[in-house]
Amino acid sequence: MKIPIIIDGRMGQVEQGTMIIEAAGKAGIVIPTLCHHEAVKAYGSCRLCMVELVQNKQRRLVTSCNSPIDSSGIEIFTDTARVRQIRRSIIELLLARCPDVPVLQTMARQMGIKSSRLKKKNDKQCILCGLCVRFCEEVVGVGAIGLANRGTEREVATPFKTGSAVCIGCGSCSYICPTGCIEMVPDKLDPRLRSLTMGSLSLPACNSNFQCDSCATDQEFLNKMKQVVSEFRSLAEKTPS
Amino acid sequence: MKRINSTADLKIVRDAVLRQRDSFTKNIQICNTGCRARKSLKVSTALNQEIKVRGLADQVAVKETGCHGFCELGPILVIEPENIFYCHVKAEDIPEIISETILGGRVVDRLLWQDPQSGEAITCERDLPFYREQQKHVSGNCGKIDPTDIEDYIANNGYTALCEVLTTMSSKKVVDTVIASGLRGRGGGGFPAGIKWRLCASAPGDVKYIIANGDEGDPGAFMDRSLMEGDPHSIIEGMIIGAFAIGASQGFLYVREEYPIAIEHLAIAIRQAEEYGLLGDNILGSDFCLSLKINKGAGAFVCGEETALMVSIEGKSGTPRSRPPYPAFEGLWGKPSVLNNVESLANITQIFRNGAAWYGDIGTQGSKGTKIFSLVGKVKNTGMVEVEMGTTLRKIIFDIGGGIRNGRSFKAVQTGGPSGGCIPISKIDMPVDYDSLREAGAIMGSGGMIVMDETSCMVDVARYFLNFLLFESCGKCVPCREGLQQMHTVMTNICEGRGEEGDMELLSELAGIMTTASLCALGGTAGNPVLSTIRYFQNEYKAHIFDKKCAAGVCKNLFAYEIDENLCSGCTLCAVKCPEGAVSGEKKKPHTIDAETCVKCGICFSLCKFDAIRVV
Numbered sequence: 001m002k003i004p005i006i007i008d009g010r011m012g013q014v015e016q017g018t019m020i021i022e023a024a025g026k027a028g029i030v031i032p033t034l035c036h037h038e039a040v041k042a043y044g045s046c047r048l049c050m051v052e053l054v055q056n057k058q059r060r061l062v063t064s065c066n067s068p069i070d071s072s073g074i075e076i077f078t079d080t081a082r083v084r085q086i087r088r089s090i091i092e093l094l095l096a097r098c099p100d101v102p103v104l105q106t107m108a109r110q111m112g113i114k115s116s117r118l119k120k121k122n123d124k125q126c127i128l129c130g131l132c133v134r135f136c137e138e139v140v141g142v143g144a145i146g147l148a149n150r151g152t153e154r155e156v157a158t159p160f161k162t163g164s165a166v167c168i169g170c171g172s173c174s175y176i177c178p179t180g181c182i183e184m185v186p187d188k189l190d191p192r193l194r195s196l197t198m199g200s201l202s203l204p205a206c207n208s209n210f211q212c213d214s215c216a217t218d219q220e221f222l223n224k225m226k227q228v229v230s231e232f233r234s235l236a237e238k239t240p241s
Numbered sequence: 242m243k244r245i246n247s248t249a250d251l252k253i254v255r256d257a258v259l260r261q262r263d264s265f266t267k268n269i270q271i272c273n274t275g276c277r278a279r280k281s282l283k284v285s286t287a288l289n290q291e292i293k294v295r296g297l298a299d300q301v302a303v304k305e306t307g308c309h310g311f312c313e314l315g316p317i318l319v320i321e322p323e324n325i326f327y328c329h330v331k332a333e334d335i336p337e338i339i340s341e342t343i344l345g346g347r348v349v350d351r352l353l354w355q356d357p358q359s360g361e362a363i364t365c366e367r368d369l370p371f372y373r374e375q376q377k378h379v380s381g382n383c384g385k386i387d388p389t390d391i392e393d394y395i396a397n398n399g400y401t402a403l404c405e406v407l408t409t410m411s412s413k414k415v416v417d418t419v420i421a422s423g424l425r426g427r428g429g430g431g432f433p434a435g436i437k438w439r440l441c442a443s444a445p446g447d448v449k450y451i452i453a454n455g456d457e458g459d460p461g462a463f464m465d466r467s468l469m470e471g472d473p474h475s476i477i478e479g480m481i482i483g484a485f486a487i488g489a490s491q492g493f494l495y496v497r498e499e500y501p502i503a504i505e506h507l508a509i510a511i512r513q514a515e516e517y518g519l520l521g522d523n524i525l526g527s528d529f530c531l532s533l534k535i536n537k538g539a540g541a542f543v544c545g546e547e548t549a550l551m552v553s554i555e556g557k558s559g560t561p562r563s564r565p566p567y568p569a570f571e572g573l574w575g576k577p578s579v580l581n582n583v584e585s586l587a588n589i590t591q592i593f594r595n596g597a598a599w600y601g602d603i604g605t606q607g608s609k610g611t612k613i614f615s616l617v618g619k620v621k622n623t624g625m626v627e628v629e630m631g632t633t634l635r636k637i638i639f640d641i642g643g644g645i646r647n648g649r650s651f652k653a654v655q656t657g658g659p660s661g662g663c664i665p666i667s668k669i670d671m672p673v674d675y676d677s678l679r680e681a682g683a684i685m686g687s688g689g690m691i692v693m694d695e696t697s698c699m700v701d702v703a704r705y706f707l708n709f710l711l712f713e714s715c716g717k718c719v720p721c722r723e724g725l726q727q728m729h730t731v732m733t734n735i736c737e738g739r740g741e742e743g744d745m746e747l748l749s750e751l752a753g754i755m756t757t758a759s760l761c762a763l764g765g766t767a768g769n770p771v772l773s774t775i776r777y778f779q780n781e782y783k784a785h786i787f788d789k790k791c792a793a794g795v796c797k798n799l800f801a802y803e804i805d806e807n808l809c810s811g812c813t814l815c816a817v818k819c820p821e822g823a824v825s826g827e828k829k830k831p832h833t834i835d836a837e838t839c840v841k842c843g844i845c846f847s848l849c850k851f852d853a854i855r856v857v
Contacts, residue, residue, distance in 0.1 A: 044563035045717045047758045061757055066563045082757075089754040093723035117747070118727050128716070147558070147717075150541065152726050154716030 005069050007076040020064035020076055021049055031064050031078055032087060032107060034094075034178060035129035039235055040138045042066035043130055048090050052077040061086070084111070092116040098124050101179045121152075125181030126198065128154055132173035132182060139235075140228055142166050145173065156198065170228060171196065244518035246526035248404040251395065254517075258396035265302040267343055268321040271330075272384060273305040274470040274502055275463070276315035280332075284316050287332035291339050301343060304393070307471015307506075309384030311371050312624035314354060319366055319384070326366035327352040357621065357643070374641045376603070376611050377627045379587045380464075383471030388506045391513040394474040400519055402593035406482050407527050415486040416442055419589065422597040423609035428454055428545075428582030429660060429686045430762070431608075431675040434589070437579055440569035441487040444577035449489040451531075452554070452573065452580045453480055455496035455503065456538050456545035459658030460709060462689040464613040465583050467625050469496065469503035472587070473510035477533065479586030481520065482593055484531045487579050492531060494583075495550050497538040507535055542659075542713035546761050547580050548572075549715065560715045561761035582687070584613060604630035608674035612685065618654075618692035621646045626690075631672040634664065638692055649694035653777070657686025659706040659713075660766030662773025663699060682773040684766065698795035699778040700785050704732040706770040714763060721764025724755040728771060738798040740786030745775055794856035797841040801857050806831035808853035815845035815854065 002013040007020075007027050014023045019042065021031050034046040042065040049064040054075045061082070077083065091108050095116040098104055104127070108114075130147060133156060137143045144167035148157040158164045174182040174196055182198040245251050262268065271285050285305055292301050309317045314328035320342060327338065330352060341347045353362040354369055363369050377383075386393040394400070406415055420435030441449060453476060457465040468476060480492055496504050511533050514520035522530045536554050543549050544559035551573045553559040572578025581589075588610055592600045604610050608630035614637065616626045621643030628637060634654060638644070645651050653663040656673075662683035664671070671677050675685050693702070707729045716722045728751050731744050752768025759765045775782060784790045791799035804815075804824075809831040816824040816832055823839040826832030834845070834854075846854045 042563070044760055045719065047719055047760070050758060063563060066565070068565065086754065086758050089750075090719050090758070093719055093727065093754075096727065097723055119730055121723070121726055121730075128719075128722075130717075147560075149716070150543075151711060151714040151716040152722060154722065 003069050003074075004072050005074055005076065008078055014069055016070055017068045020051060020053070020062070020067050020069060023069055024051075024064065024076070024078060029078055033065060034103070034127060035131060036065045037131055037135075037176065040131070040134040043134065045128070045130055046090065048087055050086050051083055052080050087111060088113060092118055094127055096120055097122045098127055098179070101125060101127060101181075103178050125179055126156060127179055128156075129178060131176045131178065132156060135172045135176050139232070140168070140170055140172050142168060144168075167196070168228075169196065170232075172232065173198075175232075244516075244526075245400075246518060248401075248408060251400055251404055254392060255395050255398075258392045262302070262396065265300060267301045268304065269301060269343075270304045270306045270309075270319045270321065270384060272307065272309050272315060272317045274388075274506075275308045275312055275467065276317060277502075279315045281316035283332040284318070284330050284335065287335040288318075288338075291335050295339060295344075297339070297343070304385075304387045305389075306385060307383040307388050308467040308625055309366075310375075310377070310380065310467075310625040310627075311354075311369070311622065313622050314624075317384070324365040324367055326354060326364070326369060328354055370643070371622045371624070371626075371641055374636060375627050376629050378591055378603070378611050379475070379584065380468060380472070380613055380625065380627045382475060383467055383625075386472065388471050388473055389509045391474060391510065391517060391519075394472070398594060399474055400478055402590050403478050403481055403519065404525060406485060406593055407525050407529060412442060412486045412488065415482060415593075418597045419486070419592065422592045422600045423604075424585065424588055424592065424600070425608060425675060426582060427584035427588065427612065427687070429657065429684065431685060434581060434585055437569055437581075438483065438486050440567070441577045441579045444570045446577055447488075448491075448576045449487050450573045450576055450578040451480055451484040451487065451489040451492040452551070452578060453492070453494040453586055454545060454547075454550060454580055454582045455494055455500070455507075456542075456550065457497060457500070457687065458542035458545045458713075459660075459687050459689045461617050461691055462615045462658060462687050464615050464625055464688045466500050466503055468583055468587055468613070469500065470506050473503075473507045474514065475587040475590045476507075476583045477510055477514055477520065479581075479589035480533065481524065481531055482589055483579060483581060483586065485529055487577070489579070490530050490532070492533045493536050493554055493573075494533060495536045495538060495544075495554060498540065499538075504535060504537060511535070541715075542709075543715045543761075543763055546763060548761070550580065551578060560717050561763070563760055584688070605672065605674045607676050612673070612688060614688045614690045616642050616690050616692070618690075619645050619647075619649065619694040619697070620692045628673070630674045633670050633672055635669045637673065637690070638669070642692065645692070645694050647694075649696065651692070652695050652697055653693045653699060653702075655683075655691040655693065655702060655770075656689065657684035657766075657769070658689045659710050660684055660762065660769055661686045661689070662769045663693075663702065663777060664773070665777040667777075682769070682776050684769065696793055696795070698736075698791050698793035699774045699781050700732070700791070701736055701793075701795045703770040703774045704729070704736055707732055707767070710763065710767045714767075718758075718760040718764060720755045720758040721760070721767060724751050724759075724764070725767060727751055728755075728768075732771070735782070735785050736791075736796045736799075738785075738789045738796075740789070742786070744786055745779070745782055749775060792856065794841075794843070794846070800841070801836050802834050802839060802841065802843075802846055803855050803857045804832050804834055805853045805855055808851050810851050810853070812850070814848055814850070818844050818848055820844065 001016045003016050004013050007024050010027045024031050031049045033049045035043045044063045044066050050061050051064045053062050055073050088111050094104050096118040133145050136145055144164040171184050174184050273281050316330045318327045318330045341349050355362045416439045424434045425431040455469050538544050541559050544553045546561045549559040549561040568578050611627050611629050613627045617623045653665050655663045678685050711725045711729050714721050748771050752772050755764050755768045794800050811829040821838050823835045824832050
């Protein structure tokens with residue numbers, strides 16, 4: 001069923017249940033995000049995509065990644081003073097944790113933020129967007145990494161921070177990470193191999209450097225890998241980087 | 242013990258217990274839940290022993306009950322039918338109580354409560370000002386019944402509500418009744434319970450869940466604990482009614498693991514209810530079936546949040562998720578689920594026992610019924626208090642709470658725990674209800690009420706709650722995880738004398754972002770303690786930031802202790818007790834404190850009988 005919607009004054013129609021961020025995209029409006037990706041379920045953790053929603057004369061702020069347009073009479077505002085203030089604050093808060101992360105510095109520049117007014121808390125590269133974890137779980141289906149600990153101690157880790165028995169070295173986590181803090185690097189012991197590293201976390205890599213036909217690994221597992229890689233490649237072609 | 246299959250069966254059991262109660266001449270009720278912290282188990286052991294030795298077991302019934310509410314005075318012992326109220330009872334007092342009161346019909350005066358003003362001793366529990374001004378509808382059984390005996394609950398009209406529901410109502414009627422009652426969630430959100438039930442009842446699907454929230458994470462709150470320990474069946478009965486209303490055949494009670502007695506009593510209650518046919522298959526002989534399980538928490542405040550709690554039951558890390566989808570449609574394991582606080586469920590039992598109209602007559606227009614509070618802090622009478630919604634703060638704190646102890650004055654009351662705010666004396670006559678508290682910058686919350694006097698530093702209070710939330714935040718969303726850390730740093734700097742111009746503005750801004758942009762209510766309300774203290778106690782913030790002074794004498798870097806030489810009698814008590822040797826002086830001559838050596842432990846300040854030590 002089609003629902004009428006107005007975004008930033010532009011009128012249009014979307015399928016019932018379409019998320020605000022998708023509808024905005026169709027209208028040519030780009031809403032900034034850090035934890036959002038079409039290939040995985042909406043997470044709602046960065047809060048950067050918040051917009052103003054007006055319905056029945058009531059105005060409220062919602063995250064556009066996971067708020068569906070499911071009834072008529074909704075008007076969305078993606079660029080009000082309040083929305084801009086929230087975005088600036090999120091970036092300032094993140095810069096205090098991750099001052100050297102390029103994507104944050106770019107966003108800060110675009111918003112006119114020269115530096116964070118807040119005290120530097122950390123020197124992390126990881127912004128805890130959770131994309132690597134969600135990709136590994138939902139797209140690859142392996143779930144080799146998760147989010148451990150609570151609050152400011154939260155971090156991406158393997159269970160008990162030991163090596164992983166299930167990581168297939170596909171590199172999805174490295175590919176999707178918006179800050180580039182997960183890297184595929186030559187393995188220290190055998191430079192023909194690659195390792196996935198993030199800080200002190202190090203995971204094994206594909207032993208054949210993605211030459212699947214000459215791989216000695218079990219055929220069933222290989223077939224699964226082939227499917228994952230091809231799905232991934234077609235996704236990479238669709239998604240703007 | 243036979244299965245109860247009808248209202249008539251229930252009446253038979255009830256009448257039998259009432260007859261048995263009548264066969265005793267005396268009934269002694271002793272709190273053995275909260276009062277265990279004051280060795281009540283020793284008292285009850287001595288009591289049971291003495292009754293046996295004196296051969297009085299046929300005439301005197303001894304009941305180990307839940308919390309009587311007046312926790313300040315524990316161990317508490319009440320003797321019926323005279324309603325004699327003994328407090329601070331020790332095991333050594335038992336022989337005298339038996340000889341004098343039970344056998345001799347005389348009251349032991351030294352065990353009675355004495356009015357601190359008039360010195361008058363009051364004999365009957367119902368006449369104590371603490372109890373006289375309360376309306377103990379929901380917590381009425383606590384302190385009266387044995388929570389480990391279902392028949393005691395039945396004798397007090399237990400399960401009559403369930404009978405009424407299953408024999409005369411459709412699930413739609415049940416939902417409509419709850420909506421008509423106006424019941425709002427008692428966990429803190431204050432959302433209309435009936436609306437939640439209606440949404441879930443209308444959700445498609447055969448598998449639905451009812452969940453009771455017994456996580457009670459607010460520091461200092463013990464209302465839910467008292468209910469779970471003292472009257473577990475009132476919660477279970479409400480849950481069964483709720484399950485019937487929404488169409489659930491499975492339910493969970495999520496209880497924080499730090500409440501072992503509550504878990505034990507709920508487990509016993511579930512087992513007994515199943516034995517009596519009031520839970521499990523074919524409840525009361527009907528087609529309706531419900532099985533209940535207890536799920537223990539594992540030490541995370543955030544798991545009291547609706548979606549985090551459900552995910553925790555699923556065995557995953559307790560992290561909240563965004564809504565929509567709402568749990569009423571997609572909750573536990575993706576199925577339609579209703580989560581209610583245990584106090585809400587106990588209110589449900591009241592509504593169906595006495596009627597929605599009866600319930601609607603209690604409270605205010607927007608906040609129906611009663612609310613249970615944990616009244617703690619600098620009041621004379623601390624404990625569990627239940628009052629009608631709309632009762633004023635003054636009544637709760639001064640009439641029931643007895644006013645401020647140690648001759649000090651009221652400074653503020655903190656309501657709603659880490660999500661709440663501090664209310665000053667200017668608002669002491671405000672009614673306590675959901676909307677009034679919110680307008681005042683606080684919230685009802687789950688019912689914590691912390692009373693403060695001039696020795697409480699409001700800046701330190703706000704910092705305390707920030708510290709708590711910083712530790713408990715799940716860390717998923719940016720505003721909460723990073724915002725709390727930043728706010729905590731600013732507050733710590735202020736409390737340690739490094740406050741700067743612009744700090745209050747920065748705190749307000751950060752609190753504002755957290756309120757607007759956080760994913761769940763933990764972050765969404767985390768700014769409240771800071772915002773409310775800045776609103777009402779701005780001068781205290783200014784004194785900390787600009788003058789580097791803490792007049793309350795809490796922030797150690799911002800004050801000093803000084804002895805007033807005109808008031809000091811030279812008794813040497815402070816010099817003797819000072820752990821650092823910072824006090825010097827000759828006997829009968831004014832003493833002095835060496836500021837360099839003093840560590841501000843406060844021992845001298847609290848000991849001086851002449852009020853000669855000042856905070857400067």
